[in-house]
Amino acid sequence: xxxxxxxxxxxxxxxxxxxxxxxxxxxxxxxxxxxxxxxxxxxxxxxxxxxxxxxxxxxxxxxxxxxxxxxxxxxxxxxxxxxxxxxxxxxxxxxxxxxxxxxxxxxxxxxxxxxxxxxxxxxxxxxxxxxxxxxxxxxxxxxxxxxxxxxxxxxxxxxxxxxxxxxxxxxxxxxxxxxxxxxxxxxxxxxxx
Amino acid sequence: xxxxxxxxxxxxxxxxxxxxxxxxxxxxxxxxxxxxxxxxxxxxxxxxxxxxxxxxxxxxxxxxxxxxxxxxxxxxxxxxxxxxxxxxxxxxxxxxxxxxxxxxxxxxxxxxxxxxxxxxxxxxxxxxxxxxxxxxxxxxxxxxxxxxxxxxxxxxxxxxxxxxxxxxxxxxxxxxxxxxxxxxxxxxxxxxxxxxxxxxxxxxxxxxxxxxxxxxxxxxxxxxxxxxxxxxxxxxxxxxxxxxxxxxxxxxxxxxxxxxxxxxxxxxxxxxxxxxxxxxxxxxxxxxxxxxxxxxxxx
Numbered sequence: 247x248x249x250x251x252x253x254x255x256x257x258x259x260x261x262x263x264x265x266x267x268x269x270x271x272x273x274x275x276x277x278x279x280x281x282x283x284x285x286x287x288x289x290x291x292x293x294x295x296x297x298x299x300x301x302x303x304x305x306x307x308x309x310x311x312x313x314x315x316x317x318x319x320x321x322x323x324x325x326x327x328x329x330x331x332x333x334x335x336x337x338x339x340x341x342x343x344x345x346x347x348x349x350x351x352x353x354x355x356x357x358x359x360x361x362x363x364x365x366x367x368x369x370x371x372x373x374x375x376x377x378x379x380x381x382x383x384x385x386x387x388x389x390x391x392x393x394x395x396x397x398x399x400x401x402x403x404x405x406x407x408x409x410x411x412x413x414x415x416x417x418x419x420x421x422x423x424x425x426x427x428x429x430x431x432x433x434x435x436x437x438x439x
Numbered sequence: 440x441x442x443x444x445x446x447x448x449x450x451x452x453x454x455x456x457x458x459x460x461x462x463x464x465x466x467x468x469x470x471x472x473x474x475x476x477x478x479x480x481x482x483x484x485x486x487x488x489x490x491x492x493x494x495x496x497x498x499x500x501x502x503x504x505x506x507x508x509x510x511x512x513x514x515x516x517x518x519x520x521x522x523x524x525x526x527x528x529x530x531x532x533x534x535x536x537x538x539x540x541x542x543x544x545x546x547x548x549x550x551x552x553x554x555x556x557x558x559x560x561x562x563x564x565x566x567x568x569x570x571x572x573x574x575x576x577x578x579x580x581x582x583x584x585x586x587x588x589x590x591x592x593x594x595x596x597x598x599x600x601x602x603x604x605x606x607x608x609x610x611x612x613x614x615x616x617x618x619x620x621x622x623x624x625x626x627x628x629x630x631x632x633x634x635x636x637x638x639x640x641x642x643x644x645x646x647x648x649x650x651x652x653x654x655x656x657x658x659x660x661x662x663x664x665x666x667x668x669x670x671x672x673x674x675x676x677x678x679x680x681x682x683x684x685x686x687x688x689x690x691x692x693x694x695x696x697x698x699x700x701x702x703x704x705x706x707x708x709x710x711x712x713x714x715x716x717x718x719x720x721x722x723x724x725x726x727x728x729x730x731x732x733x734x735x736x737x738x
Contacts, residue, residue: 294484351660361453362446
């Protein structure tokens with residue numbers, strides 16, 4: 247079993263590592279293309295999506311990452327990470343990686359004063375609802391074939407989606423004390439491709 | 440599954456959480472929408488919208504106030520990264536105006552002329568989060584006690600001189616590790632000496648860290664300066680006059696962003712430090728009379 251990589255070019259990558267650590271899952275920081283080798287999955291953390299995409303391009307990680315995912319690398323994007331892995335964005339920038347067949351609207355709930363927390367039921371997560379923290383959060387506005395909606399807020403606003411070995415959430419499980427979503431992703435990542 | 444949102448906005452978690460998202464990043468001072476776009480394209484995680492960068496405020500003298508709301512709105516329109524803006528120390532009405540404009544973070548800043556020499560803003564009253572400057576741990580904890588959700592070193596803004604930012608960051612981090620090693624019995628006396636809330640001192644003793652993100656600010660003007668602060672142990676950097684007062688702002692902005700990500704990689708630092716042209720001219724802070732130092736404003 248290889249460790250889970252956490253993209254560590256900007257954002258709250260440390261919180262993801264701490265959460266994985268708390269459930270006994272090994273992780274490594276990924277800052278350069280060669281560090282994509284020998285990992286079972288990659289978490290793209292919360293941060294600023296424009297910044298993360300630019301740095302992915304500056305450090306020439308776009309093609310290697312797309313290639314890895316084509317070959318079965320599991321990926322989970324949280325908040326900015328969801329934007330980074332989307333196929334399309336409503337406002338056309340930054341230029342996302344297109345790893346998952348979803349269209350995403352950035353800052354869909356408004357500016358920082360509209361950031362919020364709430365409890366959320368998620369398909370595939372047993373037990374009580376998860377506490378979900380939305381910070382200048384994105385929203386999935388369209389899904390392609392084979393994309394499964396795991397959670398919605400109100401009706402018809404998907405905030406957690408899954409396509410094969412790829413997971414995206416609008417919110418930040420890494421800012422809570424609840425490791426269930428991390429355990430779910432580790433299961434996907436470590437399962438046979 | 441669909442969940443009806445019972446939205447809980449303006450909480451401590453979402454206020455301090457936004458700062459978590461800025462970690463490892465560079466926040467750049469900008470005075471026009473065009474500069475804001477240059478900053479965004481260079482990979483800035485946020486911009487600080489203001490009328491004059493600190494070195495110009497210093498040169499112009501007079502009273503420095505909150506920037507024109509029109510100009511802040513234009514910058515908010517121009518970029519999709521978070522926009523911060525400065526209010527004067529203690530000027531809670533400027534802060535109310537900035538919140539109404541949709542500013543994502545307010546810097547209660549010593550770079551502007553203080554409006555209240557005794558009291559800082561009660562930041563708990565706001566939904567928008569605040570960042571505040573500190574020279575030592577006591578000052579940082581007082582600001583947290585008032586509700587700040589992010590801390591930065593004061594440094595000496597607009598000086599182009601990193602020495603004060605280094606002093607303040609080392610002081611804060613040194614005091615944290617000192618408290619970490621204390622006996623519990625010593626914490627109350629320490630809170631008294633630091634003039635800091637006891638509960639926050641206790642928290643530092645337990646976790647060995649500030650409960651919020653801690654950035655460096657004030658005097659960062661080269662990629663090496665940014666990497667120095669990161670290696671000393673801050674979470675990210677503010678660059679004020681250092682970018683748009685340099686000879687080639689676009690290249691400098693890019694280089695400082697790269698240096699902040701790869702702060703532990705000397706080869707990367709060497710490569711981004713090449714061919715940057717002239718940095719902003721600097722000031723020897725020791726020649727500045729106390730009345731002209733921004734860092735001594737606030738307590």
